[in-house]
Amino acid sequence: MPALEGKERHSAIRDLIIAGLSEEIMSDKELHIETQFIHGGYEPEKTTGATQAPIFASTAFAYESAESIENVFAGREFGYVYSRLSNPTLTAFEARMTQLENGLASLVCASGMAAISTTVMTLAGAGDEIISGASIFGGTYSLFDRTLPRYGITTKFVEATDPEAYRQAITDKTRLIFVETIGNPRLDVPAIADIAKVAREHGVLLVVDNTTSTPYLFRPATLGADIVVHSTSKFINGSANAIGGIIVDAGSYDWSHARAERIHDYQKRAGKFAFMAAMRSQIHRDLGACLSPFNAFLMTTGVETLGVRMQQHCENAQAMAEWLSADSRVEETRYIGLESHPDYGVATRQFGGRYGALLTLRLGTRERSFTFLNGLKRAQILANLGDVKTLVIHPASTICREATKEQQIQMGVTPDLVRVSVGIEHIDDIKADFDDSLNKM
Amino acid sequence: MKLTVNGESVDVGDGINVTELLKVQEVKMPDMVSVELNGEILDRDKFDNTTLNDGDTLELLYFMGGGA
Structure with a gap:
C-alpha cells in the first residue's frame, strides 16, 4: 500500500475530514432520504476500495517528524492526533449525519446524554439559563434539573407544546431552548416551526432532540432548529448493539449574537463554525465523552x-x-x-x-x-x-x-x-x- | 511583495487583502481556516478589507482538524 508522507498525507486527511462538507456531497442533498441513509457522506475508500468506512482502532496517529506533528497541533495542517479528539471512522459517521440532518457540521459523542451535556456546557455557564419542555426523557430531565444547577446552569421547564410558554420563560440570561420531537414517554408533539419562530424573535438558539422521530420522519433543521441532537443508540443504530450520540449544527444561528457570548472568542476566528470549533477545541476535548471507532462503525452501517x-x-x-x-x-x-x-x-x-x-x-x-x-x-x-x-x-x-x-x-x-x-x-x-x-x- | 505564510516566504501581488491571499494560496475550505496576522487573530469579517503589507507574517490555521 503506498504510504503518504508530509504534505500529501495532510492533504489526504484534510480531504477526508471535509468530505461531508464538500460541494460534491452537498449536491447529494437532492437525493431521497432513503438513498442518503446508504450513500450519504461516504464513498468507497480510495486506497483499498472498501465500501464501508474502515474501523481505525488506533488510539493515536504517528508522524514522521517532530515538525510535522507540531504543524498539526498548531493547526497549520490537518491531521489526526488522538482518538478522543477525532478519528477517521468517526469522521465518516459525522459526514453521513451532517447530510441526513441538512446540517453544516457534526460532532459524535459517547452517548445521547453526552451530546446534550456537551451542547449545553458549550453554550451556557454559571449564571445562565436554559428553557426545556417539561415532558422530556427522564435522563435529560435529571441532567437539567439536578446536575447542571451544581455548575450554575438553571433550567426553566415549560409545557412542551405551548410556544407562548417558551416565550414567557425567556430572559436576558436564556442561552437556548431544548425540545424533544416526540415527548418520551408522554408522546406529545411540539410544533417545531412555532417554537422556532418564538426562539428566532428573541434571538434564542433552538436545540431539537430528534431521537424518537429520526430524519426519516422529518429534519428539524428544515423547520428552524439550530442544533439537532440524537441518541444514535436508538433507531439510527437499529439493532441495539452500541451506545452513541451526535450533535449536528444546522448552520442557521448567528454566533455573534449576545446570547452566544460563551463562544464569542471562537466566533471571531471560526465564524459560522464557531460552535463546532468551541466543542472540538475546548469543551468536548476537555470533557472527553468521545465515541469509540467500533461504535461509530456500527452506527454508520446501522443507519443504512x-x-x-x-x-x-x-x-x-x-x-x-x-x-x-x-x-x-x-x-x-x-x-x-x-x-x-x-x-x-x-x-x-x-x-x-x-x-x-x-x-x-x-x-x-x-x-x-x-x-x-x-x-x-x-x-x-x-x-x-x-x-x-x-x-x-x-x-x-x-x-x-x-x-x-x-x-x-x-x-x-x-x-x-x-x-x-x-x-x-x-x-x-x-x-x-x-x-x-x-x-x- | 513578500509575506511569511505558515513559516514560509511567499511572493504575492502588491496590495492584496486576506480573502485574496486565501485564494492565491489555493487554501481548501477557506471557511475552516482562521487567520493570525502578525501574531493577532483577525476577525473573519475583516478578511475583505484588511490589505496586506510587505513583510507581514500570517498563520493560516485549520480549527477543525485532528490537532485541535
Whole structure:
C-alpha cells in the first residue's frame, strides 16, 4: 500500500475530514432520504476500495517528524492526533449525519446524554439559563434539573407544546431552548416551526432532540432548529448493539449574537463554525465523552437500513395502536397516529403522515401493568427504544423513578403506564404475544 | 511583495487583502481556516478589507482538524 508522507498525507486527511462538507456531497442533498441513509457522506475508500468506512482502532496517529506533528497541533495542517479528539471512522459517521440532518457540521459523542451535556456546557455557564419542555426523557430531565444547577446552569421547564410558554420563560440570561420531537414517554408533539419562530424573535438558539422521530420522519433543521441532537443508540443504530450520540449544527444561528457570548472568542476566528470549533477545541476535548471507532462503525452501517426499518416500525405501531385502542382490556392507548391523540394534527403536518414506533398503554393499576409485562413472551422488558425488537417498560418504576409525583405528571407518567417501542417483527406475532399477556391480567 | 505564510516566504501581488491571499494560496475550505496576522487573530469579517503589507507574517490555521 503506498504510504503518504508530509504534505500529501495532510492533504489526504484534510480531504477526508471535509468530505461531508464538500460541494460534491452537498449536491447529494437532492437525493431521497432513503438513498442518503446508504450513500450519504461516504464513498468507497480510495486506497483499498472498501465500501464501508474502515474501523481505525488506533488510539493515536504517528508522524514522521517532530515538525510535522507540531504543524498539526498548531493547526497549520490537518491531521489526526488522538482518538478522543477525532478519528477517521468517526469522521465518516459525522459526514453521513451532517447530510441526513441538512446540517453544516457534526460532532459524535459517547452517548445521547453526552451530546446534550456537551451542547449545553458549550453554550451556557454559571449564571445562565436554559428553557426545556417539561415532558422530556427522564435522563435529560435529571441532567437539567439536578446536575447542571451544581455548575450554575438553571433550567426553566415549560409545557412542551405551548410556544407562548417558551416565550414567557425567556430572559436576558436564556442561552437556548431544548425540545424533544416526540415527548418520551408522554408522546406529545411540539410544533417545531412555532417554537422556532418564538426562539428566532428573541434571538434564542433552538436545540431539537430528534431521537424518537429520526430524519426519516422529518429534519428539524428544515423547520428552524439550530442544533439537532440524537441518541444514535436508538433507531439510527437499529439493532441495539452500541451506545452513541451526535450533535449536528444546522448552520442557521448567528454566533455573534449576545446570547452566544460563551463562544464569542471562537466566533471571531471560526465564524459560522464557531460552535463546532468551541466543542472540538475546548469543551468536548476537555470533557472527553468521545465515541469509540467500533461504535461509530456500527452506527454508520446501522443507519443504512433506517428507511425500511422506520417504514415497518410505523406500519406495525399504527396497526398495534388501532387494535389496542379498540380493545376493552386496555384503558387507554396513546399513539400520535391515532386521531384521538391531541397532537394528531401537528404530528400529521410535521411528520408527513408517519408516526414512529412509540405508543403507551394504561392498564388500570401498577399491578395489572406488571402482570402484563411479566406475561409477554417475545417483547423484551428493558430500558431502551428504537430497537428492531419490540420493547416494553414500566416508566414510573424505572426510567422516571427519580422524578417527583408532580414531575411524573408533567412527563405523562402514571402508575399504570406501559411504554411500548414497537419492533419490526411480523405484526401477527407481536399481536399474539400482547393478546396472550392481556388475557393473563 | 513578500509575506511569511505558515513559516514560509511567499511572493504575492502588491496590495492584496486576506480573502485574496486565501485564494492565491489555493487554501481548501477557506471557511475552516482562521487567520493570525502578525501574531493577532483577525476577525473573519475583516478578511475583505484588511490589505496586506510587505513583510507581514500570517498563520493560516485549520480549527477543525485532528490537532485541535
